[in-house]
Amino acid sequence: RQVALADLIIINKTDLVSEEELNKVRTSVRSINGLVKILETQRSRVDLSNVLDLHAFDSLSGISLQKKLEHVKATHAHLDKGIITVTFEVPGSIKEENLNLFIQNLLWEKNLKDKTGRTMDVIRLKGLVSIQGKSHQVIVQGVHELYDLEETAVAWKRDEKRTNRLVLIGRNLDKETIKEAFIATVREKQGNS
Structure with missing residues (x-):
């Protein structure tokens, strides 16, 4: 339900999986919410400007x-x-x-x-x-x-x-x-x- 309602999804630890596994995760997320913005990261490093102040309702x-x-x-x-x-x-x-x-x-x-x-x-x-x-x-x-x-x-x-x-x-x-x-x-x- 959280994925369906999200405006942003962060996929972490992308360095620990193969490209094929990462594609499966992307496909799963898109199958639940085709409009969501997906950020991929390693070691939870995310530019805060991508997370805060999303303007999802602007x-x-x-x-x-x-x-x-x-x-x-x-x-x-x-x-x-x-x-x-x-x-x-x-x-x-x-x-x-x-x-x-x-x-x-x-x-x-x-x-x-x-x-x-x-x-x-x-x-x-x-x-x-x-x-x-x-x-x-x-x-x-x-x-x-x-x-x-x-x-x-x-x-x-x-x-x-x-x-x-x-x-x-x-x-x-x-x-x-x-x-x-x-x-x-x-x-x-x-x-x-």
Whole structure:
């Protein structure tokens, strides 16, 4: 669970293992959390600037988050076969109150079920979204029942196609059900405006 929620992982004693073993560790970490920054070290020597003041929730991290999200696989399983990562992209802009309701239904009310009727349990949520009426990209981050929306310093270009990209890590996640619910939420604003 700690790996799934981490913004930074330090792999120590890399000098004591082969490159093959180190690659297995990297792969295991990435399978649990595809967005995590990995630092490798020997004898616990880490530059403190890499550990302190991570700015994990800074609005300036919109560009770097966008690059990270582009490299996360659409859906992949973790070492714990009950935990999966789901990634999807939906074009358009969403009303902020509709986005809040979608996230609250997913994280708090747990109204979304998988195809077998099991409640979806989101451990972590990250993404970049386009909110109607905002000229800048917005980061959404969530851990269990807590979430936050923060406008970034990255403005949408005038001719840029606005899109929403979400990454969810959790149990019983059904990509199609979540994506369909999100698409309906995006379209809801179009019918109401």
